[in-house]
Amino acid sequence: MREAPSVTGWMREARFGLFVHFGVYSMAARHEWVRSYEEIGDAEYQRYVDHFDPDLFDAADIARTARAAGMRYVVLTTKHHDGFCLWDSAVTDYTSAKVCGRDLVAEFVAAIRAEGLRVGFYHSLIDWHHPDYVIDGIHPLRGAPDVSALNSGRDMGRYRAHLHAQVRELLTSYGPVDLMFYDFTFPWKRGGRPGKGPEDWDSPRLLEMTRALQPGIVVNNRLGIPGDYVTPEQYQPDRPLTQDGVEVMWEACQTLNGSWGYHRDNLEFKDPGDVVRMLVQSVSNNGNMILNVGPDGRGNLEPRARAILRSVADWMRLHARAVHGAGPAPFAPPAHGVYTLRGNRLYLHLFSWPFKHVHLPGLAGRVEYAQLLGDGSEVGLSSLDSTPQPHAHLAPLPQAADTLTLTLPVTRPDVLVPV
Numbered sequence: 574m575r576e577a578p579s580v581t582g583w584m585r586e587a588r589f590g591l592f593v594h595f596g597v598y599s600m601a602a603r604h605e606w607v608r609s610y611e612e613i614g615d616a617e618y619q620r621y622v623d624h625f626d627p628d629l630f631d632a633a634d635i636a637r638t639a640r641a642a643g644m645r646y647v648v649l650t651t652k653h654h655d656g657f658c659l660w661d662s663a664v665t666d667y668t669s670a671k672v673c674g675r676d677l678v679a680e681f682v683a684a685i686r687a688e689g690l691r692v693g694f695y696h697s698l699i700d701w702h703h704p705d706y707v708i709d710g711i712h713p714l715r716g717a718p719d720v721s722a723l724n725s726g727r728d729m730g731r732y733r734a735h736l737h738a739q740v741r742e743l744l745t746s747y748g749p750v751d752l753m754f755y756d757f758t759f760p761w762k763r764g765g766r767p768g769k770g771p772e773d774w775d776s777p778r779l780l781e782m783t784r785a786l787q788p789g790i791v792v793n794n795r796l797g798i799p800g801d802y803v804t805p806e807q808y809q810p811d812r813p814l815t816q817d818g819v820e821v822m823w824e825a826c827q828t829l830n831g832s833w834g835y836h837r838d839n840l841e842f843k844d845p846g847d848v849v850r851m852l853v854q855s856v857s858n859n860g861n862m863i864l865n866v867g868p869d870g871r872g873n874l875e876p877r878a879r880a881i882l883r884s885v886a887d888w889m890r891l892h893a894r895a896v897h898g899a900g901p902a903p904f905a906p907p908a909h910g911v912y913t914l915r916g917n918r919l920y921l922h923l924f925s926w927p928f929k930h931v932h933l934p935g936l937a938g939r940v941e942y943a944q945l946l947g948d949g950s951e952v953g954l955s956s957l958d959s960t961p962q963p964h965a966h967l968a969p970l971p972q973a974a975d976t977l978t979l980t981l982p983v984t985r986p987d988v989l990v991p992v
């Protein structure tokens with residue numbers, strides 16, 4: 574069952590990507606929203622800009638790490654909500670190029686391509702630095718005594734022109750770009766102030782320009798108008814997603830520890846088993862997962878993130894074929910498990926080990942051969958129709974005639990080393 578080729582074909586096939594959140598907030602090291610959370614003014618935030626020196630930002634290292642983990646695409650924050658740009662923009666000096674002489678977007682694109690991976694840009698529609706961006710309920714200056722006076726000089730029309738000019742730069746200066754992750758539209762009121770809707774960005778024209786400049790690009794739906802895929806954030810859908818009754822491509826974006834930007838004191842990391850579970854759950858529901866790392870203030874990938882990705886890489890080395898090019902299966906999985914299907918190969922992922930046997934309704938007579946994917950060792954098959962059935966008399970509950978029973982090792986064969 575292959576779908577018609579389309580611009581999204583590579584992305585469905587890829588299933589697994591790496592998100593990279595990096596900016597001057599990485600130096601504050603307490604969440605990429607630090608400017609908003611702590612209502613930090615421009616002058617006060619400037620100290621991160623002045624001291625920005627990402628001497629250990631090594632795009633080649635990031636690209637190698639992603640590829641080893643079985644990720645097929647990498648998405649970098651070209652600009653986050655704080656407005657600081659990682660490329661040499663002609664329309665602002667608030668850039669890595671002006672501050673430290675490096676076009677990090679250029680370094681990123683070259684390195685990702687060199688590893689044979691797809692290139693994605695994250696670009697924030699929000700901009701807490703631009704003088705024309707109207708202060709709303711999540712803006713760092715929302716608590717200023719004179720917000721109305723400040724806003725009277727601000728003009729979203731001028732900001733919109735700036736936003737479009739920056740996107741044009743990104744989509745014309747770096748060769749082919751495979752994916753654009755716009756972030757985000759929030760038409761709801763907060764703190765008594767209206768949010769921002771598609772009219773603030775002129776989303777239809779921005780989307781049109783995006784496609785005109787990069788005809789092959791895949792675009793998310795956070796412009797507030799339909800795009801090519803939807804982006805559940807830190808949330809795992811438990812079924813295929815639809816829009817207006819039609820199935821839609823989706824990508825769960827997930828963090829390692831709840832923060833996208835480097836967060837030094839947050840020690841609550843997911844374990845690699847959780848990460849793998851989220852990935853195969855995504856694939857089983859016809860979705861992707863993009864997993865985030867936040868390089869630290871010097872641009873380095875911290876040891877905790879590296880260890881998790883190394884462990885995921887170990888798992889992917891053995892199990893990638895159950896992920897890349899795989900999708901949902903038309904069978905109901907047993908408890909605590911999901912299926913993924915690729916061609917005529919069905920993969921059963923068990924999140925809780927069922928001791929010696931697992932029963933698979935509807936699969937009797939349909940499976941020719943079974944093995945553990947990790948080591949290629951044969952797994953025994955039995956059903957009511959087949960002989961021999963060595964343990965049938967021991968089963969407390971007879972299984973339905975269409976149920977296939979697998980005989981498993983008593984304990985889980987571990988391929989993931991805990992970190």
Ligand code: H79
Nearest residue numbers: 594605606609653711756757759763806826833
């Ligand atoms: O870049 C990462 C996040 O910083 C960004 N998207 C990912 C990829 C993101 N920005 N906003 N959000 C995610 C969600 C915003 C949630 C909000 Fe709120 C709820 C904004 C206002 C209400 C959380 C709570 C932030 C302020 C209060």
